[in-house]
Amino acid sequence: MPKLLIILAFLLLVINTHAKGKKNVIVKYKQYEKFDLGNLEIKGKVIAPGDLSVLERKRKVFSRDLFERMNFDDKIKNDIKNLR
Amino acid sequence: MRILLIFIFISLPVNALMKKAEKIYNSGLNAEKSRVISYELSKSRYYFSSAIFAKEYLVRNGSIDIDFEQHLENLILKTGTLTFSQLNESTLKKYKTPSLKFVLGLKQFNKKEIYKAINTLNKFPKNHRFSPESFFILGSSYAQLGKRQLSKNAYDTCIETSTELEGQAENVKLKRYFAIIKETCLIHFARVLFKLNKFIEAKNIYQNIPKTSYRWPYLLLERAWNSYKIEDYNRSLGQLVTYKSPLLKSYFLPEVQYLTALNYYKLCLYDDSLTKIDQYYKVYKPQSEALKNFLIKHKNSHTYFLELMLSPIKEHESLNPYIRNMMTQTRKKIKFNLDLVNYKKAKNEFKYLKKMNNRSALIKVLTAEVYRTISQRTRYLNHYVKKGMFDFVNDIHRFSFEMFNIKLEIMSNKRDLIYKNKKLISNRSRGSWENVQRDDTQHLYDFRGEFWADELGDYSFGLKSNCKTVKKKWEEKDA
Numbered sequence: 001m002p003k004l005l006i007i008l009a010f011l012l013l014v015i016n017t018h019a020k021g022k023k024n025v026i027v028k029y030k031q032y033e034k035f036d037l038g039n040l041e042i043k044g045k046v047i048a049p050g051d052l053s054v055l056e057r058k059r060k061v062f063s064r065d066l067f068e069r070m071n072f073d074d075k076i077k078n079d080i081k082n083l084r
Numbered sequence: 085m086r087i088l089l090i091f092i093f094i095s096l097p098v099n100a101l102m103k104k105a106e107k108i109y110n111s112g113l114n115a116e117k118s119r120v121i122s123y124e125l126s127k128s129r130y131y132f133s134s135a136i137f138a139k140e141y142l143v144r145n146g147s148i149d150i151d152f153e154q155h156l157e158n159l160i161l162k163t164g165t166l167t168f169s170q171l172n173e174s175t176l177k178k179y180k181t182p183s184l185k186f187v188l189g190l191k192q193f194n195k196k197e198i199y200k201a202i203n204t205l206n207k208f209p210k211n212h213r214f215s216p217e218s219f220f221i222l223g224s225s226y227a228q229l230g231k232r233q234l235s236k237n238a239y240d241t242c243i244e245t246s247t248e249l250e251g252q253a254e255n256v257k258l259k260r261y262f263a264i265i266k267e268t269c270l271i272h273f274a275r276v277l278f279k280l281n282k283f284i285e286a287k288n289i290y291q292n293i294p295k296t297s298y299r300w301p302y303l304l305l306e307r308a309w310n311s312y313k314i315e316d317y318n319r320s321l322g323q324l325v326t327y328k329s330p331l332l333k334s335y336f337l338p339e340v341q342y343l344t345a346l347n348y349y350k351l352c353l354y355d356d357s358l359t360k361i362d363q364y365y366k367v368y369k370p371q372s373e374a375l376k377n378f379l380i381k382h383k384n385s386h387t388y389f390l391e392l393m394l395s396p397i398k399e400h401e402s403l404n405p406y407i408r409n410m411m412t413q414t415r416k417k418i419k420f421n422l423d424l425v426n427y428k429k430a431k432n433e434f435k436y437l438k439k440m441n442n443r444s445a446l447i448k449v450l451t452a453e454v455y456r457t458i459s460q461r462t463r464y465l466n467h468y469v470k471k472g473m474f475d476f477v478n479d480i481h482r483f484s485f486e487m488f489n490i491k492l493e494i495m496s497n498k499r500d501l502i503y504k505n506k507k508l509i510s511n512r513s514r515g516s517w518e519n520v521q522r523d524d525t526q527h528l529y530d531f532r533g534e535f536w537a538d539e540l541g542d543y544s545f546g547l548k549s550n551c552k553t554v555k556k557k558w559e560e561k562d563a
Contacts, residue, residue, distance in 0.1 A: 063493065063496075064489050064492060064493050064496075065489075066346065066349075066486070066489055066490060066493060067486045067489070068312075068346075069278075069309045070279070071275070071278065071279040072275040072306060073227075073279070075306075076224050076227060076228070076272060076275060077224075079224070079268055080190070080193055080194065080220075080224055081194060081419070082417060083220070083221070083419065
């Protein structure tokens with residue numbers, strides 16, 4: 001029990017010290033930066049062709065769903081209704 | 085004088101039977117008495133009145149004998165299934181007799197209770213008066229579930245039993261009735277095959293329906309769809325062009341115009357298709373507007389359409405030609421004819437009941453009940469005619485939308501051709517014998533602007549598909 005009290009007192013001391021050591025940090029970002037793209041050097045092997053290219057793909061054709069008879073169920077039902 | 089004597093001779097026993105029924109009725113009603121009264125009234129040829137007590141007996145009792153079954157069969161034939169289909173399902177289910185099973189099965193099918201209808205009709209006897217109709221409903225129930233073999237078996241039994249009854253019938257109208265059921269069962273089986281994409285088999289069955297059949301003109305459209313499905317667009321167009329024959333003038337179906345435009349579209353004959361579509365809008369739009377206005381004016385009436393059907397043809401001359409044609413079509417329908425006959429019988433019965441000098445309790449009850457039956461049937465028949473007309477207007481609108489879709493698709497295809505710098509192989513491909521597909525049962529004659537009755541339905545166009553594209557030349561582009 002006394003050991004536990006000592007450990008707790010130690011922990012409280014550490015937390016208190018840490019809280020006191022925290023300062024208000026102000027982060028400042030560069031307001032302006034210039035990149036000279038022409039001067040940039042990329043190290044490594046060039047595996048893509050120099051010019052810009054777009055892969056050709058087949059144009060998607062959206063066709064309308066034109067009505068086609070799949071069955072004559074409506075007519076079957078109608079025939080029964082017309083039975084007697 | 086002789087007619088008067090015959091009338092007195094017939095009416096005397098009728099009155100005696102009526103007296104007997106009155107006597108039983110006045111002594112207090114129970115199940116057995118209802119049965120006897122029903123018999124007595126039936127003997128006096130008061131069938132609608134008899135049906136009232138037959139229903140009373142069915143509600144009160146728990147079993148029926150062969151005698152009463154035959155009596156019920158007769159009453160259904162004389163008054164129609166509608167009389168007994170008004171009974172509760174629980175009452176109809178109580179009895180295992182074929183006549184009531186038929187009524188119950190029909191009622192369940194119309195309520196879309198397909199499994200119940202199958203359960204009711206699957207053990208129906210083959211030697212009953214209602215066997216053709218019952219197996220017809222059974223086959224259609226299996227067809228709705230896509231069960232080919234079971235539906236075929238039921239339709240085969242329908243054909244077999246209706247052929248037998250057609251042979252036995254002495255009355256010409258009855259013979260025709262069974263012939264129509266037989267053909268309808270055959271047509272329904274072709275429809276099952278169509279649904280299962282067995283188009284060649286369906287085609288062979290459709291060909292078995294004689295041109296003299298009442299059903300045949302309506303079948304042309306189905307056959308045309310079948311030809312379309314096997315990509316024989318020329319045959320499909322030929323079948324559809326048959327509707328232009330003077331004999332089939334009164335058959336006008338918006339779906340025919342749509343399928344014609346679709347066939348041209350499939351052959352890449354875009355200009356022909358567009359002409360058909362424009363024609364549809366030009367012809368149908370004003371007509372459909374006129375028809376719609378006419379229908380809306382009378383839509384709440386419970387009698388107008390029936391009165392129109394019953395009025396002399398001369399009075400219809402001022403009406404829209406579509407309405408006249410629709411009326412002709414409705415008059416040709418078996419259902420309408422049978423119901424109309426029953427309706428007239430009920431009216432006649434009511435007239436006799438009303439004329440009776442002796443206003444006993446029974447006569448008063450019968451007069452009121454038969455009057456109620458007439459009112460119900462007036463509404464029912466009126467609704468039948470009205471619905472047919474409304475369905476037609478709806479069909480015009482529906483296919484107008486579908487036609488518009490074809491138009492959009494053609495415009496889109498034409499735009500794509502321009503983008504690809506291509507054109508169709510020819511602007512307007514015309515016919516040639518080489519493009520006509522035919523089997524060994526189909527003959528070949530050329531069409532010279534006249535429709536011959538024996539050729540109807542056997543036409544085929546000879547148009548070459550125009551779907552091949554070619555690169556556009558520079559000169560053409562500049563032009």
